[in-house]
Amino acid sequence: xxxxxxxxxxxxxxxxxxxxxxxxxxxxxxxxxxxxxxxxxxxxxxxxxxxxxxxxxxxxxxxxxxxxxxxxxxxxxxxxxxxxxxxxxxxxxxxxxxxxxxxxxxxxxxxxxxxxxxxxxxxxxxxxxxxxxxxxxxxxxxxxxxxxxxxxxxxxxxxxxxxxxxxxxxxxxxxxxxxxxxxxxxxxxxxxxxxxxxxxxxxxxxxxxxxxxxxxxxxxxxxxxxxxxxx
Numbered sequence: 001x002x003x004x005x006x007x008x009x010x011x012x013x014x015x016x017x018x019x020x021x022x023x024x025x026x027x028x029x030x031x032x033x034x035x036x037x038x039x040x041x042x043x044x045x046x047x048x049x050x051x052x053x054x055x056x057x058x059x060x061x062x063x064x065x066x067x068x069x070x071x072x073x074x075x076x077x078x079x080x081x082x083x084x085x086x087x088x089x090x091x092x093x094x095x096x097x098x099x100x101x102x103x104x105x106x107x108x109x110x111x112x113x114x115x116x117x118x119x120x121x122x123x124x125x126x127x128x129x130x131x132x133x134x135x136x137x138x139x140x141x142x143x144x145x146x147x148x149x150x151x152x153x154x155x156x157x158x159x160x161x162x163x164x165x166x167x168x169x170x171x172x173x174x175x176x177x178x179x180x181x182x183x184x185x186x187x188x189x190x191x192x193x194x195x196x197x198x199x200x201x202x203x204x205x206x207x208x209x210x211x212x213x214x215x216x217x218x219x220x221x222x223x224x225x226x227x228x229x230x231x
Contacts, residue, residue, distance in 0.1 A: 005043040014058040030083035033070025064102025071084045073108035076125040087133040107145040111152035152206045163187040184225040191229015
């Protein structure tokens, strides 16, 4: 089973894997998501009919539709419209003789409780749209891709401090560190070019916060500190 969104992909599949079960990926409105994907993947609705006709001419078996509203979607109605668009594609495919049985609603769900759109709100809208356009008696299997939802807040990263440097600053009247002029620099063995690459490569990255271990209830002197990763 594999997806396609262009005639070039159909031609490639007809040559290399003509027995594959194909899923047509459609482009949907992802303007309300932090990471937009429809400019990279997905067939426009106006081209769907032609693509399905071409698949039929090539003897290929199209079994369903997939879409992705973009990662970290901030508007639940984006799913409602995408599901309605998918229903339109199913209707076209059925008229052309395809037996459609699969809908992949993609991802876009945040796993953080403080994200602006709650997962429960998205679920309510999605379930309502599915009940309207793909009710249980339609025989269509519904799948999703909730990767970010499951792993976004699931990890603690442990790194080693491999070096330390003490810097003496001029007195800062705004310093809340008991007026100490000392500034600590800690150098770690991991950073934005490693496990934390999401901070510079992913506009929808999770919030990264230090896990305060020994310092939480400690009476030790505290200093303003900078943490560096590898360059």
